[in-house]
Structure formats: C-alpha cells, structure tokens
Amino acid sequence: xxxxxxxxxxxxxxxxxxxxxxxxxxxxxxxxxxxxxxxxxxxxxxxxxxxxxxxxxxxxxxxxxxxxxxxxxxxxxxxxxxxxxxxxxxxxxxxxxxxxxxxxxxxxxxxxxxxxxxxxxxxxxxxxxxxxxxxxxxxxxxxxxxxxxxxxxxxxxxxxxxxxxxxxxxxxxxxxxxxxxxxxxxxxxxxxxxxxxxxxxxxxxxxxxxxxxxxxxxxxxxxxxxxxxxxxxxxxxxxxxxxxxxxxxxxxxxxxxxxxxxxxxxxxxxx
Amino acid sequence: xxxxxxxxxxxxxxxxxxxxxxxxxxxxxxxxxxxxxxxxxxxxxxxxxxxxxxxxxxxxxxxxxxxxxxxxxxxxxxxxxxxxxxxxxxxxxxxxxxxxxxxxxxxxxxxxxxxxxxxxxxxxxxxxxxxxxxxxxxxxxxxxxxxxxxxxxxxxxxxxxxxxxxxxxxxxxxxxxxxxxxxxxxxxxxxxxxxxxxxxxxxxxxxxxxxxxxxxxxxxxxxxxxxxxxxxxxxxxxxxxxxxxxxxxxxxxxxxxxxxxxxxxxxxxxxxxxxxxxxxxxxxxxxxxxxxxxxxxxxxxxxxxxxxxxxxxxxxxxxxxxxxxxxxxxxxxxxxxxxxxxxxxxxxxxxxxxxxxxx
Ligand SMILES: Nc1ncnc2c1ncn2[C@@H]1O[C@H](COP(=O)(O)OP(=O)(O)OP(=O)(O)O)[C@@H](O)[C@H]1O
Ligand SMILES: [Mg+2]
Numbered sequence: 001x002x003x004x005x006x007x008x009x010x011x012x013x014x015x016x017x018x019x020x021x022x023x024x025x026x027x028x029x030x031x032x033x034x035x036x037x038x039x040x041x042x043x044x045x046x047x048x049x050x051x052x053x054x055x056x057x058x059x060x061x062x063x064x065x066x067x068x069x070x071x072x073x074x075x076x077x078x079x080x081x082x083x084x085x086x087x088x089x090x091x092x093x094x095x096x097x098x099x100x101x102x103x104x105x106x107x108x109x110x111x112x113x114x115x116x117x118x119x120x121x122x123x124x125x126x127x128x129x130x131x132x133x134x135x136x137x138x139x140x141x142x143x144x145x146x147x148x149x150x151x152x153x154x155x156x157x158x159x160x161x162x163x164x165x166x167x168x169x170x171x172x173x174x175x176x177x178x179x180x181x182x183x184x185x186x187x188x189x190x191x192x193x194x195x196x197x198x199x200x201x202x203x204x205x206x207x208x209x210x211x212x213x214x215x216x217x218x219x220x221x222x223x224x225x226x227x228x229x230x231x232x233x234x235x236x237x238x239x240x241x242x243x244x245x246x247x248x249x250x251x252x253x254x255x256x257x258x259x260x261x262x263x264x265x266x267x268x269x270x271x
Numbered sequence: 272x273x274x275x276x277x278x279x280x281x282x283x284x285x286x287x288x289x290x291x292x293x294x295x296x297x298x299x300x301x302x303x304x305x306x307x308x309x310x311x312x313x314x315x316x317x318x319x320x321x322x323x324x325x326x327x328x329x330x331x332x333x334x335x336x337x338x339x340x341x342x343x344x345x346x347x348x349x350x351x352x353x354x355x356x357x358x359x360x361x362x363x364x365x366x367x368x369x370x371x372x373x374x375x376x377x378x379x380x381x382x383x384x385x386x387x388x389x390x391x392x393x394x395x396x397x398x399x400x401x402x403x404x405x406x407x408x409x410x411x412x413x414x415x416x417x418x419x420x421x422x423x424x425x426x427x428x429x430x431x432x433x434x435x436x437x438x439x440x441x442x443x444x445x446x447x448x449x450x451x452x453x454x455x456x457x458x459x460x461x462x463x464x465x466x467x468x469x470x471x472x473x474x475x476x477x478x479x480x481x482x483x484x485x486x487x488x489x490x491x492x493x494x495x496x497x498x499x500x501x502x503x504x505x506x507x508x509x510x511x512x513x514x515x516x517x518x519x520x521x522x523x524x525x526x527x528x529x530x531x532x533x534x535x536x537x538x539x540x541x542x543x544x545x546x547x548x549x550x551x552x553x554x555x556x557x558x559x560x561x562x563x564x565x566x567x568x569x570x571x572x573x574x575x576x577x578x579x580x581x582x583x584x585x586x587x588x589x590x591x592x593x594x595x596x597x598x599x600x601x602x603x604x605x606x607x608x609x610x611x612x613x614x615x616x617x618x619x620x621x622x623x624x625x626x627x628x629x630x
Contacts, residue, residue, distance in 0.1 A: 065514065086516035101514045105507035105574030106500070114504055115515030117497050128496035 014077060015040045016211060017062070017093065017180050023070030024054075024061055024235075031057045033235045034071065039180055044202055044212045046222040046243075049232035050255050055215045056098050058232065059184050063088040063095045076179075086115070092179030096186045098215075100169045104158045108150045109139045111157060112172045142175045148201065162189040170198055174205055181205055182213040187221060199225045219248040233257055301619055302567045302583045305612055309587060313594035321597050324468045328479075332544070334589035335482035336361075339537040340560035341567075341585040342489045342578060343409075343530030348564055349493075350526050351506040351573025352416070352423035357534040358556035359434035360408040364538025365548035366438045368401030369447035372542070376451050387451040394454050398542070402535040408434055409531015413524030423527075431557065438550060446547045459543030478540045485533065490578035502526060506573030559588060562609055566616040575620075587612065 015038035024032035031054050039045055049055050060066040062073065064082030072079050075091055082088050088095070102111045113135045119125035139153060148171045150164070157165050166189045173181050183202070187195040202212045202225055216222050222229060222243070229241040231254040239254040252258075314322040340357045347354040375393035376382055387393065408430060415426045462474040493499035501522050504512045513519050541548050567584030569576030591605045 084516065085514050089516070097514065099510070101508070101511035103504045103507035103511050103574070105503055110500060110504075114500075114512070115517055117500065119497065128492075128498050130495060130497055130500065132495075 015074075016076060018074040019058075019062060019071065020074065021071035022058065022061055022068050022073075024057055024066065024068050031235050032061065032068070035232070035235070035237055037062075037230060037237065039211050039213055040228075041211060042206060042209065043227040044206050044214055044225050046214045046216065046226035046229045047232060048216065048219075048222055048229060048251060048255060051217075052234075053232045053255070054235040055232055056184055057235075059095065059097075059182055059213070059215065063093060063182060065097075089176070092177060093182065094173040094177035094180070095182040096166075096169050096173045096184060098184040098188070100166060102157055102165060102169050102172075104165070105156055107156050108153045108168045108171075109136050111168055112139050112175060116176075139175075143171055146171065146174055146201065146204070148174070163191060163194050166190060167194070167198075170201065174201060177205070177210050180211055180213065182215075184215045185217070186214075187216065187218065195221065219251055222251070223248060231255055301616065302580050302587070305566070306583050306587050306590060309590045309594060313590070313598060317594075317597050321594055323471065324473050325471045326593060326597070328473050330586065330589045330593050331479050332476065333592065334586050335478045336537045336540045336544075337556065337559055337563060337588065338482045338582060338585040339485060339533045339540070340556055341563040341581045342486055343533035344557075344560045345564045345567070345569050345576050345578060345581040346489070346493070346502055346526045347423070347530050348561070348569045348571060349502050349506045349573060349576045350523060351509070351571075352523070352527070353427060353561065353571070354409075354412065354423065354527065354530045355427040355557050355561075356408065356412060356430040356434055357530060357537075357560055358553045358558075359431045359438065360405050360531055360534040361538045361541070361556060362548070362550055362553050363408065363434040363438040363441075364401040364405040364535040365541040366442045366447060366538075366550065367404045368397040368539055368542055369450045369548040370397075370441060371400040372397030372451055372454065373447060373449050382449050385449070387453070390451040390453050394451060394458070397454075398539045401538045401542075402532065405535015405538060406528055406532040409528040409534070410524060412531060413527030416527065417520035417523050435554070438548075442548065442550050444550060446549055446551075448547070450542060450547050452546055454542045455544070455546035459540075459546070476543075478543050481536065481540075485536070486578055486582050493578055498522075498525070503574055506575075508574075559609075560585075562613045563588065565620070566609075566612055568616075568620070570620050571617070572620075 017039040019035060019037045022032050022035040022037075023030070035054075035058055037047070037058070047055055047058070057066065061068045062082075064085045064087050067083075073082060074080070075093075080087075080091065085095070103114060106114065109132075118131040118134050118138075120129045120131045125131070136153060143150060148167065150168055150171060151160065157168060160168070166186065170183065170186050173183065181202075187198050190198060199221060202214060206212050206227075214222065214226060226243050229243055229246070229251060230237060231239040231241065231251065233255060234257075238257070241251055241254070310322070320326070340361065344354050344357060372390070372393045373382055375396055376387035376390045377393075381388060412423070412427055412430055415421060415430075416423050419426075458477055460476055463477065463480055464475040466473055493502065501512065501517050504517060505519050505522055505526075509519050512522075538548070541553075563584035564576065564581045565571060565584070566587060567577070567580030567582070569581060588605060588609055591608055592602050595602045595604055
C-alpha cells in the first residue's frame, strides 16, 4: 500500500495515463468523439463540461467500467486493455465514482477493503476467514497518515450523512491509489468547509506524487486546485485552459459553446 | 489548514449523524420479544405443561426443518433476492432420497416383503441423492437468475412449480412406500445424547444436532468470512460490489446453491422424522421460511439480516404450534398469528430504513 514517492517535476517522461482518440457509442448516441486526454505526473487536471457532456462516460471508459469503441488507453507508455475496473485498480488507478459505489450496509473499514479483504493467516484464511483486526488497524493508520477522520469506523454507512459517506469513498480511493486518483464530482454532496477539505486532500495527494483527475461543475473549485483544465462538450474535447491565465467566463463559454474560441489559452485548442 | 485533520469527513463535522430512533432500535430485539412473549403467554396459561424441557425438545424437533430452510433463505434475502422454491425443492429432494433408498435397499420382491438387505448402503446413498438434488435445484436457480438476468421472484416461482411437479411425477402424488424404516428408527430417532431433567428423559437426535450445527456454521460464515461479507455487499449495492471486482453473479449462484443444498438436507429430515417423503405437506414452507427470516430482522430490500434473528424467527411458529395444541386451541390460529407478526416486522423494518437511509 505504500506509495511510491515520485518527484513532482520529471519532464523527461511522457504522460502517466493517456487516452488517444477514444470513441464511445450508446446505440446511435455518439457519447465520446475521438477524445484525447492525458494525465501528467504531479498535476491536478480538471475535466469540466456541462451535464451530459460525457465526463462520467469518459471516466468509466478510462477505468475499465465501460468498453470503448475506438481509440486506445496508454499507461506508463504501454497500451493497456482495461476490461474491468479491477484491472485499472491493479495499475494503481483509483476512482471515486459519481454514484459513490459504496455498500451502505457495511461499515467504513469493510467498504475501504471491499474486494481486497485480508484473510487470516493459515487454514482459517484458506476457508475465507477475514482478518478484521488487521484491516481495521491499517485503515486507521492510513487515514491518520492522510489526516482523514471517519466518525466511527465500525458504523454502517447508512447511519452516516451523505457528506460523511462521500468522505469514505474519497478516503478509499486516496488510500489505495499508487498512480492516479480520479474523482467524479467528489464535492457534490459536501458543504463549504468539507469541500475545502477535500480540495486540500487532492493537493496533498498530488504533492505526494499521485496525479489527480478532478471532475466538477463548480468553476471556483476547479480554478482553486487545478493545474490544467480540459473542457468537454457534447463528447468532444473543445479546449484546454491554463487556470492561471484563463477566467471562469472563458471556461463557461467553452463548456456551453457560446463562444467557440479556437485560440487556445493554455494548450492546444479545439480540434 | 494543511496540518489540520480533515474534519470535513469526520464525525465532528457540523453535519449531524443519524441516530436510529426508539422504534428502530426496538426492532432489533423485536423477534426475541415476540418469542419470549409466546413462551410467557403459553406458560402462564398452561404452566408446567408448556414450560418443561420435554416440550422444548418437541419444539426444537419441530423447528429444525424450518430452520434449515430459513437459514438458506436468509442468505438469499440478504443479497436482495428471494427463493420461493425451497419448499418444493425440499419435497423433490425427499422423494428422490426415498426413491433411491427403495431402489437400492434390495430386490423389488424383497422390498415389497419389507426386507432391506442393502439398506446399509441404500440409506446413505438416498440421503446423499436428496442433498445433491437440492444443491442442483439451487444452482439451477442461481444460474437462471444470473445468466438470464431474470428476477429471482420469477425464476424461483417457476422452479417451485417444476420441482413440485417432478416430485409428484416421481411419487405418483403419494408418500413413497416401502422406505426402510431404519432411516427413521436407527438414524432419525437415534439418541446421540440423552439425559434426565426433572424426571424427564431428554434426547438429542440427529436432525436437531444438524440444524444446530448448520445454524452455527452459517452465523460464522456470515459474520467472519469473505463469503458472508460479499453476501451483504451484493445485497447492499450490487453495482458497487461489481466495481470493486466481486464476481456478483458467481456469488449469487453460490448463495442460491446454498439455499437449495439446505432444502435438500431438510428433505432428508422428512425421512428421518417420518420415515417417508410426505408429498402433501411443505407446500407453504417457502413462505414460512421467508416469514421467519423477515420476522428475524432480515430486510427484503437486502443488505441486512442475521442468522440469530432467523433462528428465533424459525422458532416462533413451532412454539406457537405446540403452545396452541397444549392449550387445546385450534392450531390453525398459528397462521393468523404468524401473518400478523410478519406484517408488524416488515412495518418496523420500513420504519428503520426510513430513519436510517437518507441516500
Ligand atoms: N448507459 C448509457 N446508455 C445510453 N446513454 C448513455 C449512457 N450513459 C450515458 N449516456 C449518455 O451519454 C452522454 C454523456 O453522459 P455522462 O453521464 O457521461 O455525462 P456527464 O458529463 O458525466 O454529465 P453530468 O455532469 O450530469 O454527470 C449523455 O448524453 C447520456 O445521456
Ligand atoms: Mg457525470
């Protein structure tokens, strides 16, 4: 579980995770149109777009939840086939899905270890007996390291508030990610203070050498943390913005298409 | 701020945590209260005639078969599914077991003459065949549900009919005759342990022991193993379980297989207790088992339930039945009482969910 500490700026290497020309159809709907996207070492890259722009679909493709119809995904320089979310996870890519994907009847520890439970050593473990103490201890250690506190690790998530549940989902992703963290609307259910904390956690993760993909509708949040902003509209990457130079208005017009600026502000422009 | 703990995601945050209300907390011990109430009322009416060890032994024997079905159904309901077929699978398994015993206990003429030269192998073989039949039915349920992506309600309603029909075809609709009586006398009624309590001789018989062991193993599996944890996870949020790499379909096949297996064992109990496969009874056992699980706190919405609750839930009908008989009240009142308790249990379950869930 220990994270590889990578230097923040190693310009020598290419992007860590790259999507090239991704196409995705839902029946006749062309949900993703030749999407190019990359995640570089040491950055928080924001992916923004209006409702239905294709952000979640793209994340689902990128993490093996959905198959894609064209293009390829390159991880660490090698093309990869992600047939399932586990394969993405095995590469060190962790995701907070928009629908959270937690089991509300289980407690925080069970959710954090869901699908990768520790079993007791010896024959009992062979029978499937869980090492509950070890899972609990490791959860406590990791959450302390990340300075995340979950109210009562032994309480079922149904008895937690929506924000607290979201906290568990964020903690799970951050705790296991060794290469990339992807968060689809991680602040959607959070109040002001809690949002600030999650944004701060993202910076902390990035500074520990794990790049973050941050999906949000909330422009102030995006401009607060992102190092780079990619705008998706109707399934197409229409613009890349540099938050230090672009304004929220620029981002909004790129999202809504009211002004289709061809002159890119940060990187390459619309295709 | 960087050095501060992230209180946003902690219990100290302004957002209050939801505490279950009185009703919700009550429903946890609800089942035990009901059982205690039943015992208390009948004890008050009948005194020592109800409240005595021999009677409790009868209740245990009576409950053992339903207990097996209830344990299996509990796993299924926790996954947010339902198994309506267990009663029919029980009957089919019993008929298969009986048929195999009759077939292999001796030459047809010998068996007709009530002689069973090969019963030493025929009886275990028959019991094994019954269990295998149950397991097969359960696996078939699981495969149909997961492969055809059909609701468990429909699939198990279908297999309910199929298993019952097959049992009737096999048996001609009557109790299988000429089953070696040894299965009842030598095994079913065998005293494993016997002791005297207050001048009464109490005996532990194999069905009660098997039911007890099954319940303990099931409780351990549900609470301590990965199998149990996945059972809750699948019922709580199947999509989330899939995302983290749990093979949900495979797990469901196992769970329905378990339910069928236990129905197969319960089918064997027919032979152990009555010395034959009783084709006419058990047709409402599925509903009895589901009621027992739900009364015991298992939520039909999935994700919630305990074996302990189900055990108590399975004892309530048996306690009611013996109590009513001893009180010389028509035992049919049992159905009325169970129905009322079931409605109350589900009402409390819904209350609990409304309090707990703000998703
Ligand atoms: N399973 C599906 N079947 C058919 N169409 C789908 C499916 N999932 C998404 N779509 C369509 O693909 C498009 C992109 O949806 P997606 O959920 O990716 O948008 P989004 O950018 O994440 O929106 P939001 O901001 O609301 O989360 C929409 O037009 C949507 O209707
Ligand atoms: Mg989305």
